Amino acid sequence: MHEIALMGDILNIVVRDMEEKSLHQVKKITLLVGDLSNAMPDALRMAFDIYKVDQKDWIHPDATLQIEHESAKAQCIFCNTFYVPDVKIALCPECNMPGGKLIQGETFQIISYEGD
Amino acid sequence: MEIKLNTDVLSDNNAAAMHNRKQFSNTKTLVINVMSSPGAGKTTLLEKTVKALQGKYRIGVIEGDLATQKDADRIRATGAKAVQINTHGGCHLDARMIAKVLPSFDLNQIDILFIENVGNLVCPSGYDLGQSHKIAVLSVPEGNDKIPKYPTMFNRTEMVILNKIDLLPMVDFSVEEAVEDLNGLNPNSRLISLSAKTEEGMSEWIQWIEEAYQKCAVQRL
Numbered sequence: 001m002h003e004i005a006l007m008g009d010i011l012n013i014v015v016r017d018m019e020e021k022s023l024h025q026v027k028k029i030t031l032l033v034g035d036l037s038n039a040m041p042d043a044l045r046m047a048f049d050i051y052k053v054d055q056k057d058w059i060h061p062d063a064t065l066q067i068e069h070e071s072a073k074a075q076c077i078f079c080n081t082f083y084v085p086d087v088k089i090a091l092c093p094e095c096n097m098p099g100g101k102l103i104q105g106e107t108f109q110i111i112s113y114e115g116d
Numbered sequence: 117m118e119i120k121l122n123t124d125v126l127s128d129n130n131a132a133a134m135h136n137r138k139q140f141s142n143t144k145t146l147v148i149n150v151m152s153s154p155g156a157g158k159t160t161l162l163e164k165t166v167k168a169l170q171g172k173y174r175i176g177v178i179e180g181d182l183a184t185q186k187d188a189d190r191i192r193a194t195g196a197k198a199v200q201i202n203t204h205g206g207c208h209l210d211a212r213m214i215a216k217v218l219p220s221f222d223l224n225q226i227d228i229l230f231i232e233n234v235g236n237l238v239c240p241s242g243y244d245l246g247q248s249h250k251i252a253v254l255s256v257p258e259g260n261d262k263i264p265k266y267p268t269m270f271n272r273t274e275m276v277i278l279n280k281i282d283l284l285p286m287v288d289f290s291v292e293e294a295v296e297d298l299n300g301l302n303p304n305s306r307l308i309s310l311s312a313k314t315e316e317g318m319s320e321w322i323q324w325i326e327e328a329y330q331k332c333a334v335q336r337l
Binding site: 002005006009010012013014017021023028031036037038039087088089090091098099102108109110111112113114115116 | 119
């Protein structure tokens with residue numbers, strides 16, 4: 001549970017960009033959160049609400065946090081099958097060999113923000 | 117107006133990690149980031165490891181904990197240079213915290229630097245510190261389910277030290293099952309069984325560190 005710290009990082013990146021563009025207020029932030037990124041969307045929303053109250057000077061009171069979800073995906077290096085990894089991430093459900101490589105699901109990005 | 121960023125949330129951390137890595141590379145320092153749940157035996161493992169490597173290598177240790185100097189004091193008792201980071205509630209170390217304490221070391225005088233992360237099997241796995249190697253410590257009383265329950269930790273580390281094997285007769289832990297679970301999660305990871313307390317199995321771990329040190333010295337020639 002480090003979503004408060006992660007939200008702090010997110011807001012730092014946004015505020016830095018806003019300063020460069022001489023913007024004063026943020027109204028919306030859109031994130032992309034992978035299943036295996038270790039970040040919980042609900043906890044991120046809660047952290048955003050906490051910062052919203054704390055940093056009224058530049059976060060609009062009705063500002064929203066939109067979270068887009070990236071599902072986990074792996075590909076087997078032996079039979080090339082794409083699959084949704086279970087607990088045993090590397091175990092291919094098709095050929096049963098432990099050769100799966102994660103190709104999606106670890107992303108944790110700020111896609112965009114709306115400011116003025 | 118909408119502004120596209122497409123920026124990694126951890127980009128500030130990753131930039132700091134790259135900066136640390138450059139410093140370690142300049143001074144040919146091998147850096148090992150040691151992670152585990154609380155109580156797996158990281159500090160005891162490091163005490164014994166430092167003792168085994170001392171004399172041949174110059175060792176430094178960074179200790180990460182929420183509070184107290186206890187772990188750094190234990191390492192200092194071995195004679196090695198140790199610096200404590202207190203995260204005051206933070207659940208992991210990040211690259212900026214490491215950068216802040218690096219000036220406490222003369223890295224030119226350190227061959228091998230161990231970073232003992234905050235005891236936690238979740239958050240530390242996501243933060244690059246600039247290390248050469250990331251390893252996880254798992255102790256047999258924690259049970260077999262730790263590997264499947266914390267997939268990101270065991271997927272992102274290249275080795276698991278299975279500690280406290282002197283307790284195997286007393287607990288229900290199957291080394292075979294652990295090897296199988298690890299293989300299904302990360303076939304490139306290796307498992308070394310040892311007891312830091314009795315020192316059984318320590319030589320395989322020490323040999324791995326020495327080989328890693330040689331490789332890192334050769335790469336930088």
